[in-house]
Amino acid sequence: MNKNKKKEIVAVDPKPISPEQAKKEKQEVLQAYKKLEPHLQRARRLRNRQASRLLKRNKNWTRGILDKLEDQGFLVKVRDRANDCHWYFSNQAGFYKSDELYKLLPEKEKNRILGQLSDHPISLLMIANALYGSEKQGVEFLTTLFAYYLALGLIRANKKGNEYSLTPRGVELGVDAQSIMTLETTALENKIFVKGEESGDMPASLAEVREILKKDRVNKMVPVTDLSEELKGKDLKLLFVGEVLYGSQYTDEELLEWILSATDKPSLVITSGLVQGRFEVKNKAKSNMLVEEGGLHKIESQFHSAGLLLDWMEKIVTNKVCVIQGDDDWRLAEDYATLMHLAEGKNPWKFGVNWQSFSAEMTRRLDNKELRRKIRAQWEIIDTYQLRIGSSLLNRQEVYNKIGIRKSEYRLIIEIRLAKQYGFNYPKDYEKVVNVAALYGNIGKRIVTPDTLRLKVADNKEIRVVHNAGFSDITQYQATIQHMDAIARHLGLSRQELPWMLADFHQESFFAEYLMGTWILNLPGMQNTMPAAAYTMKEWNTRILESKERRQDRVRKEPVSPSAPEIILCADGRLRFRILNRSVMKVIEAHKGMKEQRSVGLLATDEQFGSITQWPELVVKFLDYGLHERQAEHLWINGDFIHGNMYPQNTAENRPTRLTSMHAQKKFSFGLVAPLILGAPNLKDVAAWLGNHEWNNFDAKRSGDSPLTFLETGLQGVLMERERLGIDNPLKKALTISRIRWMDTHNPQGDIVNWPFFVDTICGFKVAIQHMWQPFAGRTPADEGKKWLRNMARASRGIDLLLGGDKHSVWMTELGDKVIVQAGAAAGQSGYELRAGLMSTVMFTLIEFSTHHGITVEFVPWEFLLNYKFQSPAYKGKDDEFVRPAEGTKGYQQGKMAPFIENMIDELTGYIPV
Structure with missing residues (x-):
């Protein structure tokens, strides 16, 4: 016999019981x-x-007995794992109220019961059978419990009440205990709102009103992020990248990637407008301008692309990447909050007052208030969170795949925040999906804000950037700087402290203005609208030249120029601008792999030697710095070199300088700057042309001469003598410019013109310079350059950089990938300017050209020059002689200049005994 043989199990029918026994x-x-x-x-x-x-x-x-009570439908048995026991509940109709039963049941049992439901109807008997093994058990119990969820609009029943399914609201919100707590909290917030609408405590006095308003303002002040310690003692390099708008068909990704590879270790990257959105709820026609390939019209792809971009920025930045939410983010917040409202079964478009009942009107108001809360949460929390983590939120299926809970990440975030706010727990599995740290603050190198970005980068230097300072047809399409300029001037007028930099992104047009210590900026974007502007690309409305904002159904006067400004604040106070655009990219890419060509040019403009506004001490220091420390190869004397004698009160006004005659002005200025020019180690050419101060002197000009000929003849005389003596000199050309042949015209052999206008090509870049560009052609001096370019149109296509003077103020702008610089002056405030309400800015300009780095415009402030030490042989060691009398001294009271200058003027006059 095999002992290992298993015994066969034979099923035996239960012994039948008698009717009497069953009755018993x-x-x-x-x-x-x-x-x-x-x-x-x-x-x-x-x-x-x-x-x-x-x-x-x-x-x-x-x-x-309890099992029999359960079998016969008297009781329902429920497992309570938290207390390690079983509970028995009554299964009698009407025994419980629905909310009472909901509170009594363990959470896991509620989740188990509701887990039987989906968006497809299922019969109550099938649910009972699945849960309790019999269609007879738990029917009344389940009916009572389901009544609670019916009241919340999370589930629905058929007319007979014997089939149940989830509503769209239930699918979106979830029907687990955590979701219900969130709904109860929303109800609590609504109750607080209703209570707030009722009469309550009133301020006892105006003093209390004043304190309330003061507290409210304090609570709403945007805090300043202090980065001054980590940036201390170093050059501050800023890279601004705006209006990337992933999802838009105009995004210039090629240029963007080139810019990020071309910039070297920026201290801060400041960006705004990263995603375009989907236009789900409003303005659906606008969706026609979205990318139709590769899924970039989807918000998840847009945020994923933005995340990849931010990751790249974090790799190249040394300190922080700052992200400012923009108008498209706001529209996205509105769209998605409205969609969430709709998904919850609420109508956001209930307009007007419902007079049928107060309760109906209050419901409408509560729904609207809740929608406002959702939009604010989407704007301040969800959008900010997505930009911090660099991706969109997971949907229900993605969350289910990760943690087995059928809720979207959006719902998890709402539940986490309400749980923390009102002090109840949430499942820790939520944190496997939601980055809670990013939900409540910035992480890593990334700073994300829906508000104004305020950064303290040094003592008394705050950067203040908003996405959109203001919108109108005028400010966006014609005079982009107007709004920011007006704000800054009004703040200064009102004795408010102005930041070092005040900027916005919305205009998509580069514009910069220097206003008494504050840089005011419109920052450009990454939208290349040229194909649409040329009518070569499909666009949903052919009247629109670019994709900026849904309100646009009007013609923009100029297509935008996609670019990114790199701005370096040097530790010594100099400021360097590099505009990275397609024109610059083209030249740099053409010289890729070749040895770098580099050249520096100095723009000497508006010195006005002979005027009481002159600052010869600063002019000499600037020329010394440019020609000797920076080894400049080009010197451009851009007019108003001498003050001239151009108005009746000239002699009386400028008598204190003792340089009222043309001869004295010429002799003084040549004697001052010639030693620097002739001793420059790398200077190859000097070019000079007239400004209005020379032009309006009719002495030499009437005879065909130029008031600046003395520079040309004086310098050429020295060069000829050196050549005769066999002395090698790097300076080869010294010219006064008046006659030119304009080649890029539609006329035969170009056009011969007699005008003080200069053009040169340096390191592959063409620079055009004249003293005045189309005077009085726009609101700002930079607009004059833009107007000239527009008027010349195709004839000016080869120009990359436009330099101008005359207006004694600093402005920059961009048009058609051409950078326009209105340079500051070497002369201070004049009576003419004071009469007209204009403020002169003493600022010097140096341009650096490179086949590897493009064009860098360097502004050299007088504060830097005061501390600069001479390097040229002519003036080295004489720094103290170039310091003006200090405030409070007799020389200061008399308006004296530095000792060297005063002595030099004294030496101009001598009498020969006869």
């Missing part, structure tokens, strides 16, 4: 229920040991 068991069960019912009425639920005590029987017998 039923009576026994009824009697047991009657004994237990008072306790159930009182305690509302029952445990096994409580039943054993009430029935006065042992646990095994009691367990058997």
Whole structure:
């Protein structure tokens, strides 16, 4: 016999019971229920040991009776894992109120029951059978519980009430206990709103009103992020990247990637307008301008692309990447908050007052208030969070795949925030999906804000950037700097402290202005609208030349120039601008792999030697710095070199300088600057041309001469003598410019013109310079350059950089990938300017050209020059002689210049004894 052979298990039918025995068991069960019912009425639920005590029987017998009560539909047994026990609930109709039963049931049991539901109807009997093994068990119990969820609009029943399914609201919000707590909190917030609408405590006095307003303002002040310590003692390099708008068909990704590879270790990258959005709810026609390939019209792809971009920025930056949410982010917040409202079964478009009942009107108001809260949460929390983590939120299926919970990440975030706000727990599995740290603050190198970005980068230097300072047809399409300029001037007028830099992104047009210590900027974007502007690309509305904002159904006067400004604040106070655009990219890419060509040019403009506004001490220091420390190869004397004698009160006004005659001005200026020019180690050419101060002198000009000929003849005389003596000199050309041949015209052999205009090509870049560009052609001096370019149109296509003077103020702008610089002056404030309400800016300009780095415009402030030490042989060691009398001294009171200058003027006059 095989001992290992397994015994066969034979099924045996249960022994049938007699009708009498069945009747007896039923009576026994009824009697047991009657004994237990008072306790159930009182305690509302029952445990096994409580039943054993009430029935006065042992646990095994009691367990058997309870099982029979469950089988016969009197009770429902529920497992409570948290307390390691079973609860028995009554299954009698009307025994519980729905909200009471909801509160009594353990959370896991509620989740188990609701887990049977989906968006497809299922019969109540099937649910009972799946949960309790019989269609007879738990039907009334389930009906009561489901009534709670029906009232919340999370589930629905058919007309007979025997089939249930999730509503779209239930699918979106979820029906688990955490979701219900969130709904209850929303109801609490609505209740607080209703209470706030009722009469309450009133301010006792105006003093209390004043304190309330003061507290409100304090709470709403945007904090300043202090980076001054980590940036201390170093050059500050800023890179501004605006209006990337992933999802837009105009995004210039090629240029953007080139810019990020061309910039070297910026201290801060400041960016705004990263995603375009989907236009889900409003302005659906606008969706036609979205990218149709590769899924970039989807918000998840847009945020993913933005995340990749921000990751790249974090790799190249040394300190922080700052992200400012923009108008497209706001529209996205509105769209998605409205969609969430709709998904919850609420109508955001209930307009007008419903007079049928107060409750209906209050419901409408509560729904609208809740929508406002959703939009604010989407704007201040969700959008900010997505930019911090660099991706869009996960949908229900993605969350389910990760943690087994059928809720979107949006719902998890709402539940986490409300749980933290009102002090209840949330499942820790949520944190496997939601980066809670990013939900409540910035992480890593990334700073994200829906508000104004305020950064302290050094003592008394704050950067203040908004996405959109203001929108109008005028400010966006014609005079982009107007709004920011007006704000800055009004703040200064009102004795408000102005930041070092005040900027916005919305205009998509580069414009810069220097206003008494504050740089005012419109920052450019990454939208290349040229194909649409040329009518060579499909666009949903052919009247629109670019994709900026949904309100646009009007013609923009000029297509935008995609670019990114790199601005370096040197530790010594100099400021360097590099505009990275397609024109610059083309030249640099053409010289890729070749040896770098580099050249520096100095723009000497508006010195006005002979005027009481002159600053010869600073002019000499600037020329020394440019020609000797920076080894400049080109010197451009851009007019108003001498003050001239151009108005009747000239002699009386400028008598204190003792340089009122043309001869004295020429002799003084040549004697001052010639030693620097002739001793420059790398200077190759000097070019000079007239400004209005020379032009309006009719002495030499009437005879065909130029008031600046003395520079040309004087310098050429020295060069000729050196050549005769065999002395090698780097300076080869010294010219006064008046006659030119304009080649890029539509006329035969170009056009011969007699005008003080200069053009040169340096390191592959063409620079055009004249003293005045189309005077009075626009609101700002930079607009004059833009107007000239527009008027010349195709004839000016080869120009990369436009330099101008005359206006004694600093401006920069960009048009058609051409950078326009209105340079500051070497002369201070004049009576003419004071009369006209204009403020002169003493600022010097140096241009650096490179085949590897493009064009860098360097502004050299007088503060830097005051501390600069001479390097040229002519003036080295004489720094103290170039310091003007200090305030409070007699020389200061008399308006004296530096000792060297005063002595030099003294030496101009001598008498020969006869």
